[in-house]
Amino acid sequence: MRILGIESSCDETAAAVVELDGMGATTRPRLLSNVVHGQVEVHARYGGVVPELASRAHIRNIQPVIDQALRLAGIEPSALDCVAVTAGPGLIGGLLTGMAAAKGLAMALDRPLVGVHHMEGHLMSPFLDPNAGDMDFPFVALLVSGGHTLLVHARGFGDYRVLGRTRDDAVGEAFDKGARLLGLGYPGGPAIAALAEGGNRSAIPFPRAMPGRTQLDLSFSGLKTALRTFLGHHPDKQTDAGWRRDVAASYQEAIVEVLVTKSLAACRESGERRLIVAGGVGANRRLRDMLAERAERQAVRVYFPPLALCTDNGAMIGLAGARRFLAGQRDGWMLNARARWPIEGLADQRD
Ligand code: KG4
Numbered sequence: 001m002r003i004l005g006i007e008s009s010c011d012e013t014a015a016a017v018v019e020l021d022g023m024g025a026t027t028r029p030r031l032l033s034n035v036v037h038g039q040v041e042v043h044a045r046y047g048g049v050v051p052e053l054a055s056r057a058h059i060r061n062i063q064p065v066i067d068q069a070l071r072l073a074g075i076e077p078s079a080l081d082c083v084a085v086t087a088g089p090g091l092i093g094g095l096l097t098g099m100a101a102a103k104g105l106a107m108a109l110d111r112p113l114v115g116v117h118h119m120e121g122h123l124m125s126p127f128l129d130p131n132a133g134d135m136d137f138p139f140v141a142l143l144v145s146g147g148h149t150l151l152v153h154a155r156g157f158g159d160y161r162v163l164g165r166t167r168d169d170a171v172g173e174a175f176d177k178g179a180r181l182l183g184l185g186y187p188g189g190p191a192i193a194a195l196a197e198g199g200n201r202s203a204i205p206f207p208r209a210m211p212g213r214t215q216l217d218l219s220f221s222g223l224k225t226a227l228r229t230f231l232g233h234h235p236d237k238q239t240d241a242g243w244r245r246d247v248a249a250s251y252q253e254a255i256v257e258v259l260v261t262k263s264l265a266a267c268r269e270s271g272e273r274r275l276i277v278a279g280g281v282g283a284n285r286r287l288r289d290m291l292a293e294r295a296e297r298q299a300v301r302v303y304f305p306p307l308a309l310c311t312d313n314g315a316m317i318g319l320a321g322a323r324r325f326l327a328g329q330r331d332g333w334m335l336n337a338r339a340r341w342p343i344e345g346l347a348d349q350r351d
């Protein structure tokens with residue numbers, strides 16, 4: 001079957017065409033196209049995503065992005081079997097835009113519409129990678145981006161348990177806000193990572209928020225405050241390049257160490273030996289290195305899907321939608337966008 005996946009829940013307007021022959025464990029989807037239109041330039045001067053500006057950009061971009069996805073796939077719209085769209089959670093303006101486009105297309109083509117949970121989409125990213133080998137459920141997923149920070153136990157398709165989540169800022173925000181305090185650009189993650197190169201990671205003992213080691217929730221707002229306070233105490237050093245490198249390296253280390261410790265604790269708690277890392281923060285080199293090293297000691301296999309597949313995209317929504325379609329899900333024209341939608345509720349909706 002061929003399915004169009006549409007994603008617009010945050011600051012990416014995306015559409016992709018995915019082909020899937022069946023649901024067997026070894027059946028790998030084929031990506032016929034994967035178009036992502038980002039909005040970094042729209043939000044850069046605000047240092048983070050501005051919902052109203054995001055909505056307007058989605059309205060401008062949604063139709064060209066869908067058209068391009070179909071064109072690159074080399075198919076006529078009538079060759080689609082189904083249209084899948086992110087129904088939530090996310091920013092409501094963007095969700096409604098994607099939903100309206102999906103409904104219009106499905107209605108015009110007389111094809112079924114399938115609403116997809118954005119996070120279930122993210123959990124599909126390893127299956128989109130043709131080089132993922134025997135990757136399959138069950139696994140633990142660390143989903144880390146500008147919008148989410150979540151540890152999920154994915155026991156099977158549709159069967160997810162949240163093991164931990166951030167209590168305040170998303171980890172990407174911790175990077176973005178930290179970068180702003182350091183006078184760096186947006187997005188802040190790559191900027192901090194670049195500045196941290198060659199810096200002393202233990203120069204400044206920034207706090208590791210570990211509310212009880214057995215707890216898997218995370219928190220980053222205290223760390224951000226600690227950075228602000230620290231910078232405020234050293235106004236004379238702000239132009240010292242070596243000092244700035246040490247600050248960035250120490251700040252990054254505090255974030256990464258918490259992510260690694262909690263992810264591996266989540267594997268221990270759930271008894272899983274497979275960990276996938278998805279989301280923009282997964283690009284962080286220090287995170288990759290520390291996780292690889294510590295996971296090996298615990299006999300956990302860590303898998304990082306290619307970045308283009310694990311940051312927001314339409315392919316993951318297409319694949320989740322295809323699997324839901326094959327499992328019998330059909331959504332009517334009354335399908336609603338949901339800004340909030342717990343991923344654990346999906347298990348109750350099966351069959
Ligand atoms: O998944 P993503 O591309 O998009 C959304 O959140 O919508 O994630 C973006 C986040 C930003 O906060 C950015 O600062 C962070 O990922 N990021 C990084 C790195 N590259 C991107 N954080 C740390 N290290 C990086 N190398």
Ligand code: ZN
Pocket residue numbers: 010118122145147148311312
């Ligand atoms: Zn996302």
